[in-house]
Amino acid sequence: MNIIKDKDWDTLRRQYSWVADMDGVPQSPVHHAEGDVATHTQMVLAALRSLPAYQALPAEAQEILWTAALLHDVEKRSTTFTEPDGSIVSPGHARKGALTARYLLYAQFGTGFTMREQIVNLVRYHGLPLWVMHKPDPQKALLEASLHVNTELLYLLAQADVLGRICADQSEMLERIEFFKAYCIEQDCWAKAYSFSSGLARFRYFRQQNSASPQYQPYDDTTCTVIVLCGLPGMGKDNYIQKTCKDWPQVCPDAIRRQHRLKPEDRSANGWVAQQAKEQARVNLRAGRDFVWNATNITRQMRNQLVDLFVSYGARVELVYIERPRASWEQQNAARTAAVPAAVLEKMLRKLEVPQLSEAHGVTYLCG
Structure with a gap:
């Protein structure tokens, strides 16, 4: 299924205001020396298409990834500002972008639930491969993401996101993404959701601040x-x-x-x-x-x-x-x-x- 049939950038700009809005949205010259969000997004899409692993995916998975790449920074338009020290930041753009992606895919494109939510959660978690080890509880952050998004597709989106930019630390970021893949394999959630022994075990693990092992099966005392x-x-x-x-x-x-x-x-x-x-x-x-x-x-x-x-x-x-x-x-x-x-x-x-x-x-x- 093609969500967007004509993927030519100029056509996208003319058809969709949210694509046109990417023009002129500034980014940090340290992390995005290539320029504005429109330039970065085009580079990400090109990098994604060039990945052999992307080319080997089934057509539906390719469409999911391509659409997520198009939308991954859609809400930098509303979250970007310049700090007093001159730094350009976009806090919360992934979370807000996920809401926008869901709205557009439901209201504008009529995308089916399962396919839509994969795209939405790729947008929501697109930064996780770079930052998972900086989370207060990296294991919990990873396992929760695995319930909502295919980690292999997330890995490929993160690769394209880094390759589709100009920055001095690109090699270091690509290494972090490779570590994310290794961590997914180690935690048994590569290209699949982590499998909890029961809904109770899953709920207790994510609810408690200092969780036991995700393999722990608690006693069911619900009334x-x-x-x-x-x-x-x-x-x-x-x-x-x-x-x-x-x-x-x-x-x-x-x-x-x-x-x-x-x-x-x-x-x-x-x-x-x-x-x-x-x-x-x-x-x-x-x-x-x-x-x-x-x-x-x-x-x-x-x-x-x-x-x-x-x-x-x-x-x-x-x-x-x-x-x-x-x-x-x-x-x-x-x-x-x-x-x-x-x-x-x-x-x-x-x-x-x-x-x-x-x-x-x-x-x-x-x-x-």
């Missing part, structure tokens, strides 16, 4: 299960409940709003609604009773707050992410009794963070 639904409004969360767990107690902040006749746009009531919902959850948690938390939960911060609460009562947390193609999503939302305005949906889509396997005991993706 109940909480299904946390995740997805934009109109994606089908209520339908999921009706089909799979309609007899479970349900905690739904929107239902609390409706019960008390609070308007969705009344943000002053958000705190009160959240507290009411959490108290309903605590009633179920104290009783050791399975239940469903029905809300959008589209950011990791939202989900982490809920997971912290539920786990503190001994619950097992299962995240269920639901997504439909844009056309059917818009139709489903329009058919709802209380349809969410298009402008609100657009804003939420741009903030969407798909749940990751490290966030809970289990994560299920229902996309299609």
Whole structure:
């Protein structure tokens, strides 16, 4: 599948504003003596195509890598500034770029979920091969990345990223990337996700600051299960409940709003609604009773707050992410009794963070 059929740079600039925006975005002359982001990105794409390992990949993997290379610095346009000492920096451009990549691939190109998320996470982690050993816990950083992205493709993107620039320390950086490959092989996550013995083992490993070995299998002392639904409004969360767990107690902040006749746009009531919902959850948690938390939960911060609460009562947390193609999503939302305005949906889509396997005991993706 070709996400972008015509890969000529001038055509890309004319067709897509986010490509044109790369022109003139400055970079550090120490690390990028080649010039602006547009120049660097073109050099990265050329370097990628020249790699024998890239040429040997299946067509779909090549498309994933090429698209990730095109997008890897897309948000330097919004994050670049000059420090008082004259240094040019772009903090957070990979994280923000991942959000932009997800939005573009879903809304503009209709890319399938699995392929899209590989590209998104290549953008998100493209700097990891250079910096993994500088992380507070290199092993944990590597194993978490391996759950979300193919480390072999990440290695190739990092190679192209370094080859597609002019800098004095290029050889040193390429050596660091080779070390990343060796570290992946040593940690048994080269070109595959690290395999934990169970969802519980995986969750405990990433949740605890001073983790035991990733091979450790903890005792399962969970007392109940909480299904946390995740997805934009109109994606089908209520339908999921009706089909799979309609007899479970349900905690739904929107239902609390409706019960008390609070308007969705009344943000002053958000705190009160959240507290009411959490108290309903605590009633179920104290009783050791399975239940469903029905809300959008589209950011990791939202989900982490809920997971912290539920786990503190001994619950097992299962995240269920639901997504439909844009056309059917818009139709489903329009058919709802209380349809969410298009402008609100657009804003939420741009903030969407798909749940990751490290966030809970289990994560299920229902996309299609």
